[in-house]
Amino acid sequence: MDEDNKMTDETPKKQVIETEVPLGPVHSAAIEPYRVRLFVEDEIVKDAEITIGVNHRGIERIMEGLPVEKANSLTEKICGICSNIHIWNSVLVAEKALEIDVPERAQYIRIIMAELERLHSHLLYLAHGNEVLGHETFSMRLFYIRETVMELLRMVGGNRVQYGVPVIGGIRPRAELDQMKIQKIEDGINFLEEKLSNFAERFISDPMIMSRITGVGVIKKEDALRLAVSGPTLRATGVAVDLRRDMKEYDPFDFDVITQDDGDIKSNLLMRVLENFESIKIIRQAINHLPEGSITNRSWEMQDTPITKNYVEAPRGKLYHSYALNDGRVRHCIIRTPSITNIGAMEYACIGCHITDAQLAVVQCDPCFTCTDRAIQIIQL
Amino acid sequence: MSLKSYSRARAVHVMLVYTGGCNGCDIEIVNCVLSPRYDIEQYKIFLTWNPREADVLVVTGPVTRHNKEPLKAIYEAIPEPKAVIAAGACALMGGVYKNIHGDIPSEEICGPVDEVIPVDAKVPGCAVRPEDVLAGAVAALPLLLDAE
Amino acid sequence: MTVVDSLIALIAVIGTLIVAFVVSVWLPGIERKFVQARIQQRIGPPISSPGLMAPIKFFFKQIINPNSPMPGLYNSLPIIGIIISILLLIIVMPQLYFLVAFASVVALVGLLKVEEILYMFMGSLSKSVLSIRMPFPDLVKGAKHRDVPRSFVEELSSMRAFRLIAFGSFPIYIAIFVPVAMAGSIFLNDIVAYQQLHGPVLFTLGGILGAIVFFVGFMILLNEYPFAILKTKADVIEGPLLEYASKYRAYVYISRGLLIFVLSSIFATLFLGLPPTILSWTILINIVVTLAFTIIMAIVSAFSPIFTYKQFYPVVAGVSILGVLAIIASFL
Numbered sequence: 103m104d105e106d107n108k109m110t111d112e113t114p115k116k117q118v119i120e121t122e123v124p125l126g127p128v129h130s131a132a133i134e135p136y137r138v139r140l141f142v143e144d145e146i147v148k149d150a151e152i153t154i155g156v157n158h159r160g161i162e163r164i165m166e167g168l169p170v171e172k173a174n175s176l177t178e179k180i181c182g183i184c185s186n187i188h189i190w191n192s193v194l195v196a197e198k199a200l201e202i203d204v205p206e207r208a209q210y211i212r213i214i215m216a217e218l219e220r221l222h223s224h225l226l227y228l229a230h231g232n233e234v235l236g237h238e239t240f241s242m243r244l245f246y247i248r249e250t251v252m253e254l255l256r257m258v259g260g261n262r263v264q265y266g267v268p269v270i271g272g273i274r275p276r277a278e279l280d281q282m283k284i285q286k287i288e289d290g291i292n293f294l295e296e297k298l299s300n301f302a303e304r305f306i307s308d309p310m311i312m313s314r315i316t317g318v319g320v321i322k323k324e325d326a327l328r329l330a331v332s333g334p335t336l337r338a339t340g341v342a343v344d345l346r347r348d349m350k351e352y353d354p355f356d357f358d359v360i361t362q363d364d365g366d367i368k369s370n371l372l373m374r375v376l377e378n379f380e381s382i383k384i385i386r387q388a389i390n391h392l393p394e395g396s397i398t399n400r401s402w403e404m405q406d407t408p409i410t411k412n413y414v415e416a417p418r419g420k421l422y423h424s425y426a427l428n429d430g431r432v433r434h435c436i437i438r439t440p441s442i443t444n445i446g447a448m449e450y451a452c453i454g455c456h457i458t459d460a461q462l463a464v465v466q467c468d469p470c471f472t473c474t475d476r477a478i479q480i481i482q483l
Numbered sequence: 484m485s486l487k488s489y490s491r492a493r494a495v496h497v498m499l500v501y502t503g504g505c506n507g508c509d510i511e512i513v514n515c516v517l518s519p520r521y522d523i524e525q526y527k528i529f530l531t532w533n534p535r536e537a538d539v540l541v542v543t544g545p546v547t548r549h550n551k552e553p554l555k556a557i558y559e560a561i562p563e564p565k566a567v568i569a570a571g572a573c574a575l576m577g578g579v580y581k582n583i584h585g586d587i588p589s590e591e592i593c594g595p596v597d598e599v600i601p602v603d604a605k606v607p608g609c610a611v612r613p614e615d616v617l618a619g620a621v622a623a624l625p626l627l628l629d630a631e
Numbered sequence: 632m633t634v635v636d637s638l639i640a641l642i643a644v645i646g647t648l649i650v651a652f653v654v655s656v657w658l659p660g661i662e663r664k665f666v667q668a669r670i671q672q673r674i675g676p677p678i679s680s681p682g683l684m685a686p687i688k689f690f691f692k693q694i695i696n697p698n699s700p701m702p703g704l705y706n707s708l709p710i711i712g713i714i715i716s717i718l719l720l721i722i723v724m725p726q727l728y729f730l731v732a733f734a735s736v737v738a739l740v741g742l743l744k745v746e747e748i749l750y751m752f753m754g755s756l757s758k759s760v761l762s763i764r765m766p767f768p769d770l771v772k773g774a775k776h777r778d779v780p781r782s783f784v785e786e787l788s789s790m791r792a793f794r795l796i797a798f799g800s801f802p803i804y805i806a807i808f809v810p811v812a813m814a815g816s817i818f819l820n821d822i823v824a825y826q827q828l829h830g831p832v833l834f835t836l837g838g839i840l841g842a843i844v845f846f847v848g849f850m851i852l853l854n855e856y857p858f859a860i861l862k863t864k865a866d867v868i869e870g871p872l873l874e875y876a877s878k879y880r881a882y883v884y885i886s887r888g889l890l891i892f893v894l895s896s897i898f899a900t901l902f903l904g905l906p907p908t909i910l911s912w913t914i915l916i917n918i919v920v921t922l923a924f925t926i927i928m929a930i931v932s933a934f935s936p937i938f939t940y941k942q943f944y945p946v947v948a949g950v951s952i953l954g955v956l957a958i959i960a961s962f963l
Contacts, residue, residue: 121782123866124762124769127553128500130532130864133513135501135550137769141776145790145940151775153767156549157503159580160591179579182507182610226510233517234865236856236937242671245518252514263507263610310857310935313942456939457787461865472506487691493677493684519673524663527680533869534760535697535876538688552766560760562876563693 119148123457127156131234131461134471140452140460147460150452152445157475165425165435170196170404171270173432177423178264180437181473183226185264186219187416188437191423193268194414199407199427200270206393208272209351211279214287214388215258215267217381221294222251223417224334224374224381227468231371234462235314240305247297254290257283272398284389291382298382302375315367319451319463322365329446333419335467338373339365345415354391355384367459370466404430416440418468439473488628491538491564495528495627497620498537498561502554502594504544504578507610508571512541515613528620534560539623541616542602545573545580546594558600564630566623569596570616572609639910640726646909651720651896654918655888656683658925666929682888689881697874698758705756705874708749709882715746716889723900724908728820735817736807739897743803743852746890747796750854750861753871754789761868788870791861794940795851798947799858803848805954809841810901812961819900826904833902837961842902844954847946849894849924853887856932857946863937891928895921 119141127135137153161180165173177192178185190212197204229244252262258277259265267277279287305311321331326339336343337360344359346352360376362369404427411424419440426433444467451463484492497516501509515521516530523530531537534557546554558567572578574596581592596602603626606619660678668675699705719742721727728734758764762784770777810832811817814825832838851858862870875883896907899920905913938946 119776119779121786122776122779123782123784123787124765124767125784125866127550127765127767128532128557128761130868131866133499133501133509134506135503135553137767139769139775141779142787145787149775151769153769153774156547156767158547158549158591159503159545160589161580164580164589176579179505182505182510185505185507229517232936236859236863236865237935238667239671239933242517242519242673245514246520246672248514249518249520261610262612263511264505310938310942314936314939456941458860458863458865458937458939470506472504475503486687490684490687490691494680494688496685519671522668522673522675524668524676525674527676527684529676529681529685532761532864533873535695535874536869536880549767556760556764556766562695 119143125461129461132464133230134469136469136471138452138460138464140457142457145457147452147455147457150449150460152449152464154445154471154475157472159475162435162437165432167431167433169430170427170432173425173435174270175266177437178266180439181470182263183223183470184219184417184473186215186259186267187414187421188423189266190216190268191412191414191421193270195410195412195423195425196270196427198412199410200402200405202271202402203399204272205396205399207395208397208399210388210392211258211273211277211397212268213351213355214279214385215255215265215277217384217388218251218255218258220381220417221378222248222255224378225251227374227465228371231367231462231465234465235311237311240301243301247294247301250290250294254287257286269398271400271402272396275397278397279389279392284392287385287389291385295379295382298375298378305375306372312368314459315371315462317364318367318459319455319466320364320366321447321451325450326365326447329450330443331419331447331467332443333416333440333468334373334377335370335419335444335447338362338369345413345420349414352384355387357384367462367466409434418470418473419444439470441468441470441474444469445474491627492624493527495539495620495624496531496537497523497528497539497541498531498534498557499541499543500554500557502542502544502550502574502596503547504571504573505610508543508573508608511610511613512543512570512616515616521613521617523617523620526617526621535562537561538564538627539566539568539620541568541570541620542574542596542600543571543611544594545577545592546596546599548591548593551593551599554599564627566603566626567596567600568604568606568616568619568623569602570606570608570611570619572607575605575607578609643726643908643910644721644724647724647907647914648717648720650909650914650918651889651892651907652885654921655892656686656885658682658888658891658921659884661922662925662929666926667933670930670933682884686881686884689876689884690878692877694877697876697879698760698764699756699874700758701756705753706879708753708756709875709879709886712746712749712886713882713889715742716886716893718742719893720896720907723819723896723906725820725823725906726908728818734819736811736819736901737817739807740804743800744796747792747800747852750792750871751789751796754785754787754792757785757871757874758783759785759873761873784867785871785873788861788867792871795861798944799851800848801947801951802844802954803852805951805958806841806845806848807897807901809837809844809954809957809961812958813837819906822901823904823906831903832961835961837957837959838902840953840957840960842898844950844957845898845902846924846927847950849898850928850931851947852894853890853928855928857935857938858943859937860939860943865937891925892921895924898924
């Protein structure tokens with residue numbers, strides 16, 4: 103492993119690199135603020151470096167010492183795209199530490215929220231990908247489809263971006279689903295499925311788009327494993343790893359782990375399109391078999407716990423939260439988001455692309471630097 | 484209405500600078516600009532990524548340390564008359580990131596936005612709704628119209 | 632030529648130019664509102680906004696010094712672009728065919744070449760805030776390749792403009808020579824006269840192929856969406872045009888609309904034998920051709936992503952071969 107690292111460190115130095123083109127932090131293709139330094143030779147990218155740290159806000163430090171309920175709602179502010187999965191994971195850590203049983207109805211509603219959020223995140227990814235590709239019409243189309251999901255999220259959670267549905271022991275009473283809401287969700291996902299399959303057909307049969315994205319920005323399977331890539335980006339290279347298979351919350355549901363083989367931009371985009379159908383499948387099962395009963399378990403007591411950790415599958419990959427509880431307050435909080443491990447893959451995927459494809463190669467890994475940059479690392483535990 | 488004001492009202496170029504919030508406001512604004520559902524172009528507002536073309540600067544997020552200088556540079560690149568809209572709770576008062584633990588200010592945040600550049604309109608919300616962004620852009624318009 | 636004749640010619644030229652301006656300011660709006668917004672299922676801007684009101688607005692903005700080693704030259708380039716468009720329009724007008732040597736396709740090709748070269752100058756003169764000049768600490772300890780020379784994004788688009796001069800303009804030039812091959816003359820009055828005798832070039836096999844080739848070349852010359860590598864949003868943002876502000880940006884807006892009208896008029900002259908002149912009702916056909924070109928261009932650009940060189944070279948090569956076939960067909 104050491105030798106491998108040496109190899110990768112030394113190989114770029116042998117090349118003669120003509121020029122550097124820095125892009126960002128304010129750039130039309132990268133909506134988030136980050137700097138990409140592209141080292142180009144005759145418009146072909148030879149090496150790339152992503153400089154993050156623009157979004158550094160120090161949320162973990164703010165969370166340190168807060169009451170656990172407050173800290174949970176603060177984790178939602180880590181990311182506006184995958185806010186629900188952050189609060190869910192944070193709540194799961196507390197529930198794991200305090201050994202709280204969650205009512206089954208609450209589990210189902212949490213999963214409905216998580217999958218709706220995955221849908222909106224993937225649709226945003228596809229829309230942004232198409233915008234960077236230069237295809238404004240598809241981008242608009244996807245934003246239009248995505249609006250259905252946003253409406254459903256607003257209906258269930260009460261807000262378009264940060265919903266705050268899970269609380270320790272269950273879900274917020276606001277998010278209780280009655281028959282009318284279930285009907286609306288069903289109509290929504292039916293509409294979505296129809297529109298999305300239309301889109302998928304048109305997308306796959308478009309020769310101009312396919313020639314742009316096939317075989318560009320390839321991440322090979324071995325390299326993906328070496329670079330510790332996670333989530334859909336890893337699945338797009340052919341490794342069938344989905345943390346949802348290991349989560350006990352997802353046990354009652356039947357869904358497939360989608361994989362693609364090539365690891366290029368086409369695989370990554372198709373990956374997300376196909377995963378949307380799996381999410382729709384899970385939501386449909388959840389609303390059809392929604393159990394009766396209460397939605398919150400209030401019979402639990404706060405106690406001091408050691409550091410507890412939990413992994414979940416976020417829309418972008420593996421998400422890690424861990425903290426200890428002391429006197430009802432959060433201590434030693436550590437959060438690791440999927441994009442931090444995918445940065446290596448983003449830099450790697452740029453190499454060998456034409457410079458116009460470079461931003462697309464970064465976007466294919468679904469970067470969320472707002473997740474990635476939030477932390478202060480506390481080394482001494 | 485003079486030709487100057489009329490033409491300014493009929494074509495407003497908006498630039499979005501995102502200074503390190505949680506992405507929520509950012510998506511909602513891009514959503515409001517790009518999606519056919521809200522379609523900001525029907526209100527004669529166009530999205531641009533070039534400060535030389537822009538009239539209105541929409542800023543989201545608390546201004547983080549690394550983003551202070553880029554934000555100033557972009558503000559200075561916009562030719563007069565210009566207006567700045569601060570969108571979202573973070574841009575207005577630093578949001579949950581600014582005041583950690585009582586009154587201790589966070590050293591990571593240089594914001595809110597009006598401490599870095601002058602702000603003309605404020606759009607509250609966490610995250611802002613697209614409708615509110617449209618309203619904010621409209622609220623900043625009189626400033627542009629009456630300017631020299 | 633009498634004084635009255637030259638007076639009429641002068642009136643015709645000025646009148647045609649005014650018509651060209653009036654038509655060209657509506658073209659971006661038509662493109663945006665009636666085609667792209669309709670395809671994308673939204674309402675879209677009012678049709679006066681993108682092409683007419685935006686330039687007027689830019690005239691009322693503060694004039695700032697662009698960030699450029701030669702601000703004066705940089706700011707004058709869009710005006711040169713407009714002047715070249717006007718010259719192109721004047722050349723194809725029948726009133727000026729007495730300038731025999733000047734009213735030929737050689738002059739057309741030369742002026743179009745200058746139009747392309749402008750982008751190269753613009754790219755190398757613009758030094759925008761959006762790339763190197765952005766104050767951001769990225770050359771820090773531990774960063775990769777710290778001693779590499781750094782370049783502005785506009786330099787990239789300048790290089791691309793250079794390449795486009797080399798290969799991107801093949802289609803339009805080949806297409807221009809299709810009517811030349813048919814009429815057997817490079818002079819515009821001969822080409823127009825030939826078409827008045829034998830019917831328009833467009834309605835022959837060579838003419839149809841030539842029209843397709845001309846259209847592709849037209850889109851490449853205008854840097855419209857599949858061929859917008861010079862100013863793609865994916866890396867160079869707006870490329871050479873980044874530093875234009877206030878009234879100089881207004882000139883950029885105007886010059887684009889005018890170029891659409893001018894190129895369509897060249898098409899009408901060469902392929903339909905109807906040069907633009909206000910003295911004849913055929914100017915209506917010129918306007919219809921302009922609208923058709925704008926609408927087809929908007930439809931094509933709404934349904935296509937940006938082409939990188941991997942797609943650009945085959946398209947240009949294929950279209951050029953089609954153009955050569957068109958010339959061969961026109962000889963038969």
